[in-house]
Amino acid sequence: MSVCLRGAAQVLRPPEDGLPYLRHDRASSLSLAPGSVCVRDGLIAALEEDPDAEVAIDASGGAVLPGLVDCHTHLPFAGWRAEEYELKVAGVAYEEIALRGGGIASSARAFAEASDTEVLEQAGELALEMLAHGTTTFECKSGYGLSAEEELRALRLAAELGGRLVQRIASTALLAHAVPDGYTADGWMEEVERLVPRVEAQALDIYVESVAFSVAHLARMGELAAAHGMALRAHVEQFSTTRSVPVALEHGARSVDHLACLHPDDLGPLARSECAAVLLPGAELLGDEHVAPGRALADAGAICALASDMNPGTSPVLSLPLVAGLAVRRYGWSVREALLALTLNAAWVIGRSGDLGSIEPGKRGDLVLLDCPTEHVPYRFGRNPVALVLMEGRVVYIRPGQEWRVGGR
Numbered sequence: 001m002s003v004c005l006r007g008a009a010q011v012l013r014p015p016e017d018g019l020p021y022l023r024h025d026r027a028s029s030l031s032l033a034p035g036s037v038c039v040r041d042g043l044i045a046a047l048e049e050d051p052d053a054e055v056a057i058d059a060s061g062g063a064v065l066p067g068l069v070d071c072h073t074h075l076p077f078a079g080w081r082a083e084e085y086e087l088k089v090a091g092v093a094y095e096e097i098a099l100r101g102g103g104i105a106s107s108a109r110a111f112a113e114a115s116d117t118e119v120l121e122q123a124g125e126l127a128l129e130m131l132a133h134g135t136t137t138f139e140c141k142s143g144y145g146l147s148a149e150e151e152l153r154a155l156r157l158a159a160e161l162g163g164r165l166v167q168r169i170a171s172t173a174l175l176a177h178a179v180p181d182g183y184t185a186d187g188w189m190e191e192v193e194r195l196v197p198r199v200e201a202q203a204l205d206i207y208v209e210s211v212a213f214s215v216a217h218l219a220r221m222g223e224l225a226a227a228h229g230m231a232l233r234a235h236v237e238q239f240s241t242t243r244s245v246p247v248a249l250e251h252g253a254r255s256v257d258h259l260a261c262l263h264p265d266d267l268g269p270l271a272r273s274e275c276a277a278v279l280l281p282g283a284e285l286l287g288d289e290h291v292a293p294g295r296a297l298a299d300a301g302a303i304c305a306l307a308s309d310m311n312p313g314t315s316p317v318l319s320l321p322l323v324a325g326l327a328v329r330r331y332g333w334s335v336r337e338a339l340l341a342l343t344l345n346a347a348w349v350i351g352r353s354g355d356l357g358s359i360e361p362g363k364r365g366d367l368v369l370l371d372c373p374t375e376h377v378p379y380r381f382g383r384n385p386v387a388l389v390l391m392e393g394r395v396v397y398i399r400p401g402q403e404w405r406v407g408g409r
């Protein structure tokens with residue numbers, strides 16, 4: 001089976017093949033030259049036209065990107081918290097919202113009350129919307145379980161979801177998200193220690209914040225991740241500066257996520273490390289948070305990634321083109337910087353940059369065709385530019401009206 005995207009105005013290509021990531025001070029070396037991309041037997045085979053391809057896709061006027069990787073979402077979850085958002089923007093404090101039954105605890109209740117089928121249906125619908133916005137791979141997290149059994153259920157449902165979708169998923173156990181009722185943070189971490197050997201996930205994650213877990217708990221989670229061969233990820237410096245980044249780096253974290261309140265002294269060491277800075281501008285905007293120092297991180301050569309943070313509380317956002325638009329505007333990033341953060345570097349975060357995240361021969365043929373040049377993505381803010389999506393060379397999504405692009409030999 002072979003398919004060829006022909007005559008694109010732009011093809012996003014790394015400056016060289018085989019890079020596990022590209023530091024953001026080198027983002028300008030990404031090329032966006034006109035070209036064609038051919039996929040054979042699921043893998044990218046050639047970067048030129050193949051007149052013998054069985055399926056020919058007219059990419060004229062558009063841009064070909066690697067499939068977008070959403071490296072930080074909280075799927076699967078149950079229900080929404082729209083009423084809470086209305087209270088929040090009207091100035092009601094989080095403590096008050098929590099007292100009225102809102103917050104993470106309300107999502108945990110909804111998750112516990114929903115059947116497996118209901119959770120999978122909601123997540124499956126969202127995944128379809130994500131596909132239509134170009135997301136071919138995304139991360140799932142547990143974290144709305146708030147009990148050992150419900151956390152394991154969340155990870156089991158994530159795996160089931162992965163089996164049902166055309167997209168691929170990576171699974172993260174966010175075992176320390178909020179302190180469950182009846183526990184102290186220390187007490188829950190003891191529970192986490194017993195839980196980790198039962199977990200099937202690529203990474204462990206923790207939420208470090210005054211209302212959640214401490215920097216010492218982060219260190220403990222780092223030890224657990226190392227002992228069990230999982231990557232360490234952490235939600236840090238979102239609402240306050242806890243100086244968790246040096247501790248995350250010491251424990252070899254794969255990523256530190258949020259960083260809206262990153263301490264200036266921690267920026268240089270983070271930028272020099274192989275730990276990715278995952279920025280979540282959707283959460284920053286909707287939560288009226290501080291803006292992460294995206295420009296400074298990029299200039300200092302950090303491995304920056306962007307993600308949706310898709311969750312019912314702080315970021316019910318799934319469109320990565322929208323996230324790119326936010327990053328460009330709020331961090332002062334170029335389009336190349338935003339696209340790098342949604343492709344190769346996002347794949348690095350989930351440990352998949354060896355076969356995903358860039359257009360190069362031998363990588364998987366997960367591709368997105370935009371109906372416009374990439375400069376339009378941030379500029380026509382909020383518009384979905386995705387015309388067509390391929391997974392391993394198979395057309396899995398065509399936006400209505402774009403069918404004319406697909407033809408036979």
Ligand SMILES: [Zn+2]
Binds near residue numbers: 074311
């Ligand atoms: Zn998150």
